Amino acid sequence: MEWSKILVFCIFQQVIAAMETQLSNGPTCNNTAHGSATINNCSSPVDSGNTEDSKTNLIVNYLPQNMTQEELKSLFGSIGEIESCKLVRDKITGQSLGYGFVNYVDPKDAEKAINTLNGLRLQTKTIKEFVISSSYARPSSASIRDANLYVSGLPKTMTQKELEQLFSQYGRIITSRILVDQVTGVSRGVGFIRFDKRIEAEEAIKGLNGQKPPGATEPITVKFANNPSQKTNQAILSQLYHSPNRRYPAPLAQQAQRFRLDNLLNIAYGVKSRFPPMTIDGMTSLAGINIPGHAGTGWCIFVYNLAPDADESILWQMFGPFGAVTNVKVIRDFNTNKCKGFGFVTMTNYDEAAMAIASLNGYRLGDRVLQVSFKTNKTHKA
DNA sequence: TCGAATT
Structure with missing residues (x-):
């Protein structure tokens, strides 16, 4: 277990090195990255029906913007043979949406990938931090779409576990996260909850938006989250159309x-x-x-x-x-x-x-x- | 009309 983490980390650094080389050869992006490993502390996989894919197919979230499908394959291919690999991109702009799917040949490798790669920290030189999350992909279905919530106004002392406890009454939680200050490590009072079903997320909004969590002095805001890479695209576009030069009054x-x-x-x-x-x-x-x-x-x-x-x-x-x-x-x-x-x-x-x-x-x-x-x-x- | 925050 620890062995494989070290191994994976070494391979991962090679991947990153390859990314940096590639970036220095092309003008398309100024985002470079370096990585460091961290301990997997994410929730356990969700069972997802009886299909063959359910034990081999992984969804991988929070990939760096500049990571390519080939690099994703290299990273996860270090664990074992991959049947197929797909980095999801915006249909129009071609930008990475920051997630993808990796389907292994052997379910054992899928499990190993979750254990070793989930929680891997990638930190770009532009301060933005990515923590890869990998878990079994659930079968595609309309009912699981748009089930991701953005929560703000959380007490700074609230832990991820407490956040999950608060929301778990409304359904099965697939992933959760509390954002922390990059320097101090303290909670920014903002987080995410992804439910299994959209209905559950809707109920959680009804039940918790504007409510005070037990012991809290301020109410929280609960709403549907935006796509992770959406903001980056917006920022890029607005930069393109906005002149940075303003006349001085x-x-x-x-x-x-x-x-x-x-x-x-x-x-x-x-x-x-x-x-x-x-x-x-x-x-x-x-x-x-x-x-x-x-x-x-x-x-x-x-x-x-x-x-x-x-x-x-x-x-x-x-x-x-x-x-x-x-x-x-x-x-x-x-x-x-x-x-x-x-x-x-x-x-x-x-x-x-x-x-x-x-x-x-x-x-x-x-x-x-x-x-x-x-x-x-x-x-x-x- | 007296703080947002989006992995």
């Missing part, structure tokens, strides 16, 4: 430059600015712990009345000249990808944030008048 540049000039004059000649510098320490001692917009990592600014097509770059351009900006975020509707009219900017220094707010609140961007202020904590009052 001239009046802002002048304001920001004047602000910098004020500071320089102040530092160099002791000239008094209209906006005397203020430190965070000075503020905290005066205002106590409840400081608007102060999140510990900086000062969070709420920007309202952004246009539907506003993007992050406009926030960087508007706020950057006023000082250190550590983060910007445009809040979008997931499906339309259009800005919901507001966003957030985090700035390191109070005085720069205050200056940005003073300058940008009421600023006319296009045909809209922006409202800019420190972010308030509108959610649950203490």
